Amino acid sequence: MEREILELLRLERAREPLSPGRRLREFQLRIQRLKNGEDVEIAGFLLGRKPPNAPRDAAYYLLSPLSPSELAGLGRDEFRTYLVIQATEGTRVNGDVRPGSYVAVRGTADAYRWGNLRMVHAASIEGRDYSEYWKDYREFALSRREVVDLFERTIYVRKDMMKALIYSLYGVPYILWGSEAPQWGEGFEYTVYKYGENMGLLALWKALKYFQSSLPWEVRLRKETALEIIDPVLDIDFRIRNPNGTDMKYYTPSSRRGLVRVPKWSKGHIVNKRAIGLLPRDVEANPTDPLAKISETPFVLMPWDEKPYFEENREFQQLIPNLLVTIFINRERYLSMSHEELSRLRDEHLKWRRWGRKEYSETFEKLTTPSGVLHLGMRFYLDSRLFGAITRFYGKVTDRAVKDVREIDDTILNEWSVFFGELIKKRPEVIMKLEKEYARYIPYDVRAQKALQIFHDLASTSPFGEVTREEFLREMLKNGFNERDALNLIEKFIANGYIYEPFPGKLILIR
Numbered sequence: 001m002e003r004e005i006l007e008l009l010r011l012e013r014a015r016e017p018l019s020p021g022r023r024l025r026e027f028q029l030r031i032q033r034l035k036n037g038e039d040v041e042i043a044g045f046l047l048g049r050k051p052p053n054a055p056r057d058a059a060y061y062l063l064s065p066l067s068p069s070e071l072a073g074l075g076r077d078e079f080r081t082y083l084v085i086q087a088t089e090g091t092r093v094n095g096d097v098r099p100g101s102y103v104a105v106r107g108t109a110d111a112y113r114w115g116n117l118r119m120v121h122a123a124s125i126e127g128r129d130y131s132e133y134w135k136d137y138r139e140f141a142l143s144r145r146e147v148v149d150l151f152e153r154t155i156y157v158r159k160d161m162m163k164a165l166i167y168s169l170y171g172v173p174y175i176l177w178g179s180e181a182p183q184w185g186e187g188f189e190y191t192v193y194k195y196g197e198n199m200g201l202l203a204l205w206k207a208l209k210y211f212q213s214s215l216p217w218e219v220r221l222r223k224e225t226a227l228e229i230i231d232p233v234l235d236i237d238f239r240i241r242n243p244n245g246t247d248m249k250y251y252t253p254s255s256r257r258g259l260v261r262v263p264k265w266s267k268g269h270i271v272n273k274r275a276i277g278l279l280p281r282d283v284e285a286n287p288t289d290p291l292a293k294i295s296e297t298p299f300v301l302m303p304w305d306e307k308p309y310f311e312e313n314r315e316f317q318q319l320i321p322n323l324l325v326t327i328f329i330n331r332e333r334y335l336s337m338s339h340e341e342l343s344r345l346r347d348e349h350l351k352w353r354r355w356g357r358k359e360y361s362e363t364f365e366k367l368t369t370p371s372g373v374l375h376l377g378m379r380f381y382l383d384s385r386l387f388g389a390i391t392r393f394y395g396k397v398t399d400r401a402v403k404d405v406r407e408i409d410d411t412i413l414n415e416w417s418v419f420f421g422e423l424i425k426k427r428p429e430v431i432m433k434l435e436k437e438y439a440r441y442i443p444y445d446v447r448a449q450k451a452l453q454i455f456h457d458l459a460s461t462s463p464f465g466e467v468t469r470e471e472f473l474r475e476m477l478k479n480g481f482n483e484r485d486a487l488n489l490i491e492k493f494i495a496n497g498y499i500y501e502p503f504p505g506k507l508i509l510i511r
Helices: 002-013 020-033 068-072 131-135 144-152 159-168 200-214 264-271 314-318 320-333 340-367 376-394 399-426 428-440 446-460 469-478 483-495
Strands: 039-047 059-064 083-087 092-094 102-111 118-127 188-194 226-231 236-241 276-284 297-301 466-468 499-503 506-509
Touching: 020 039, 039 083, 039 118, 039 131, 039 236, 068 226, 068 236, 083 102, 131 320, 144 159, 144 320, 144 376, 159 188, 159 276, 159 297, 159 376, 159 399, 188 200, 188 376, 200 276, 200 297, 264 276, 297 399, 314 320, 320 376, 340 376, 340 399, 340 428, 340 446, 376 399, 376 446, 399 428, 446 466, 446 469, 446 483, 446 506, 466 469, 469 483, 469 506, 483 499
Parallel strands: 083 118, 092 118, 188 276, 188 297
Antiparallel strands: 039 059, 039 102, 059 083, 102 118, 226 236, 466 506, 499 506
């Protein structure tokens, strides 16, 4: 009896799913209430086909309240509704207006000459961002707790990997960085490598495929860019392009071949962060792997980890539209981030470096060379992107987001350090490459090494790679140098070509 009561309470608190049926009913109710001659503004997806019995005095199109994938997913006998749009030479067209585009139409309501269809004489047709389609239903957004619960009841992975997975779904705000940093989009790379013959990676792939297959066609990165739809009532077929022009598209390999090598058609999107890549890699972890070096979360799935798995969850699939509402609303709040918002992250990141050098010694230094998976200059940029994604999840900049970045970094460093010891036996040539590179970037004098590490930490966490003399001197004094030795080392670094001074007082690392 107690179990039944708890289940009833859970259902009472359950979030109402945002269903296509609800959108259709609301749209139909609205257009039925329109009076002839009434001014109206209405949004929907433009279908590039004529309605039945269209006159020849203008261009006539159909407007659907549903996205292409929702329209294609309706059963043969399910209710459909459309609005006829009349466009003339006087109709103003702004933005991206093509078959499949999400548009806002302004004009005058009227009756149509076929069936019970209604029509709008369009004064203007304006292309809108695909995200607006979801943001119109803000009341259906999920809370942070609801998002976490939804995933924890469906996909089972260890805690840090689950948190990173959820954060990745929100994408990354634009962060102004120096000219040397790649100018990436909102995409995110959630990459997981295998350790030996750990078959848990295939289970993770199936779990991620389950999530991606639950998403609408518009937010899945696919090779096909158009969708074929047939309306059984009007006997009209539509060919509609993907209206989603944002980077909020999700990709995971569709076949096992994609676990080894990213397909050519999707590689540009992944590498340039024009999509959110959920990438189980059925390859042995390698600290010099190019994809690992540009991934916000390059995890290694350890053999002693519990194997990931998923359970088919009807509620999960029903609430996917609510999840998209949540993601696009939070994305709107944080389209970009300022340098000031990253200041707390920078302090914690520098602490993480000092901890890494203390706990992992030379292993840390080799992993953080330019060819290594944790290249320090790139790592702070990637941490900033991870911080941006977490900030979108929380809806504001918080100390908790800084803590989450640190926890994920600790996990990643620990995993790669464990695997590094195994790599010495399996792939000594990789270790030799990192050792040579490390030796090339450090002076032989121990105190000079420490001073150069301090400068490198400051420079690689500065968005433009610049460090002032005063900042460098102050940090060296904090770390036990006396002022005379510190000033001498600065001049020595400039003379020996480790750093240079393009402007008085500004120092830049020579890589």
